[in-house]
Amino acid sequence: MDKNSPRHGNQNPNDELRCLQFKIDALNRLLEVQEKTVIEQTTLLHEEILERKQAEEKLREAQSQLIISEKLAGIGQLSAGVCHEILNPLNILSLHIQMQLKKKAQDSEYVAVLEKMRAEVHRIDKIVRNLMRFARKDDFELKKIQIGTELDSVISMIENEFKTDNIILVKDIDSGLPYLWADADELRQVILNIINNAKYAMNNGGVLTLSAKLETRKNIPVVQLKFKDTGPGIKKEHLDKIFDPFFTTKPQGEGTGMGLSVAHSIIEKHGGSVAVESREGAGTTFIIDLPIMQSEKKDRT
Amino acid sequence: MDDEVEFCSLTEEFLRDQYTVKVAYNGKEALRQIQEFKPDCLLLDLRMPELNGKEVLKFLQTYHSSVKTLVITASGNLETARECLEMGALDYILKPIELNELSDKIRSALER
Numbered sequence: 001m002d003k004n005s006p007r008h009g010n011q012n013p014n015d016e017l018r019c020l021q022f023k024i025d026a027l028n029r030l031l032e033v034q035e036k037t038v039i040e041q042t043t044l045l046h047e048e049i050l051e052r053k054q055a056e057e058k059l060r061e062a063q064s065q066l067i068i069s070e071k072l073a074g075i076g077q078l079s080a081g082v083c084h085e086i087l088n089p090l091n092i093l094s095l096h097i098q099m100q101l102k103k104k105a106q107d108s109e110y111v112a113v114l115e116k117m118r119a120e121v122h123r124i125d126k127i128v129r130n131l132m133r134f135a136r137k138d139d140f141e142l143k144k145i146q147i148g149t150e151l152d153s154v155i156s157m158i159e160n161e162f163k164t165d166n167i168i169l170v171k172d173i174d175s176g177l178p179y180l181w182a183d184a185d186e187l188r189q190v191i192l193n194i195i196n197n198a199k200y201a202m203n204n205g206g207v208l209t210l211s212a213k214l215e216t217r218k219n220i221p222v223v224q225l226k227f228k229d230t231g232p233g234i235k236k237e238h239l240d241k242i243f244d245p246f247f248t249t250k251p252q253g254e255g256t257g258m259g260l261s262v263a264h265s266i267i268e269k270h271g272g273s274v275a276v277e278s279r280e281g282a283g284t285t286f287i288i289d290l291p292i293m294q295s296e297k298k299d300r301t
Numbered sequence: 302m303d304d305e306v307e308f309c310s311l312t313e314e315f316l317r318d319q320y321t322v323k324v325a326y327n328g329k330e331a332l333r334q335i336q337e338f339k340p341d342c343l344l345l346d347l348r349m350p351e352l353n354g355k356e357v358l359k360f361l362q363t364y365h366s367s368v369k370t371l372v373i374t375a376s377g378n379l380e381t382a383r384e385c386l387e388m389g390a391l392d393y394i395l396k397p398i399e400l401n402e403l404s405d406k407i408r409s410a411l412e413r
Contacts, residue, residue, distance in 0.1 A: 084348075087375035087396050088305055094397035095311040102315075102400075125397055132377055141379070 058218075065273060068243055072134075072264060075245055079135040083128045090128070094121045130258035133189075134245060134265045144179045145187070147212055147223055147290070154191045155210075158199070166205030173212040177223055178292050186266045190274075193259035194227050194286050200250065201231025201284065215289070222272070222289040229285075234278040242276060302331040302357075303346035303373070312344065315400050316407070328352020335365055342407055345390070347374045347381065358388040369410040373398060 097118050104110045151173065162169055198208050207230045215224040234242065241247045243264040248257035267274045271291050278284035302325040303309050309324045316322050323338055325331035329351045335343070343361070347354035354372060361368050372385045375396045382393040391410045394403065 084375050088308070091375070091396035091398060092305065092307045092311065095308065095315075095400065098400045099311060099315065121397060129377060 079131045083132045086128050090121060090124055127256050130256055130262055134262045141183050142181045143184060145182050145184045147177060147180055148173045150184055150188055151191060154188050158195060167202050168207045170207060170209040174214060177212060177214060180223060180290055182270055190263040190266050193263045197259060198227055198229035201229055206230035217289045221292045225288040227286045230283045233280045233282050234284055235280055304349050328357050331357055332360060340368060342410055343368050343370045345370055345372050358390060362389045371406055371410060
């Protein structure tokens with residue numbers, strides 16, 4: 001007969017109670033073990049869900065970057081050929097204007113029209129050069145640079161304009177950032193394009209926070225630059241177009257719409273990435289990740 | 302020399318008051334004229350039929366290294382510019398060109 005069974009005919013009440021207590025304790029212990037297992041399993045499940053969500057988010061981000069890169073690569077390929085074909089007839093148009101200016105220098109009304117045409121030729125030239133710059137894949141001069149120095153050199157160019165426009169500049173640049181292999185001219189162009197956009201967005205004043213830190217992105221050490229403005233933010237429907245060539249929200253004649261596409265192209269050629277975070281009414285942050293060469297990790301400034 | 306006829310004609314019109322100007326629309330014709338007229342200065346496009354600008358530069362480097370050559374091109378490629386300068390070109394001018402600037406560059410090339 002089972003000693004642990006609940007009822008024994010000739011047992012005294014005390015024994016019966018002890019037996020019951022024993023069974024209750026055993027059940028409690030079992031319950032505790034099971035409860036612990038349930039908690040552990042739930043925690044594991046939560047962690048798995050979180051990991052899965054993070055993986056999905058990373059996948060979405062990578063897909064979105066890939067779509068942008070493919071789209072821009074296609075446009076770039078087309079642009080490179082088209083640009084050359086535009087510059088030759090533009091050159092002839094420009095020469096005709098210059099020759100007419102020389103011949104009709106006395107006719108002020110005529111000269112005024114020709115000067116306007118000449119200015120438009122310069123505008124087309126600028127757009128085409130930007131497009132060529134965007135399309136160019138190989139024209140690079142990589143040197144060892146300190147990102148802080150490049151940031152400072154761009155800031156010194158625009159500092160006075162910022163004061164006039166009531167924009168406060170906050171710098172948060174880590175000391176001891178590693179050197180980067182980069183084309184300094186191209187990188188300064190990227191910094192200037194993004195800062196100019198922020199400046200335009202804060203035409204009533206604001207704060208631009210500029211940071212440079214060492215981070216890890218997809219297990220690769222990168223120098224991460226952030227440009228955070230307190231402007232009105234970017235409309236949701238514009239967010240996936242802002243790196244497209246010729247996309248601009250500025251009034252006609254105020255922008256070529258090439259600044260961010262050129263920036264994207266340059267950063268990609270450096271093996272880096274550029275992303276944007278923005279909500280209407282809550283400002284915009286541009287994030288640039290520039291990979292550090294393995295041999296440079298210990299080579300601090 | 303340039304395969305754009307209108308460009309050649311306008312540049313010639315601008316320069317003919319100051320210089321004797323000969324025009325060639327392709328590389329082979331350019332070589333023939335260089336042999337015949339032995340110019341002091343050459344304005345050279347890079348993309349041309351028959352012989353391209355770099356091939357003409359090579360020829361000049363070997364047989365007529367005293368000709369002052371200015372490259373005029375629509376290509377803003379740094380590497381190409383560097384190559385041309387290494388092959389003896391004195392300047393690398395981007396289209397669309399400014400005629401007064403071109404005039405200054407020819408003058409300073411001839412003075413070298």
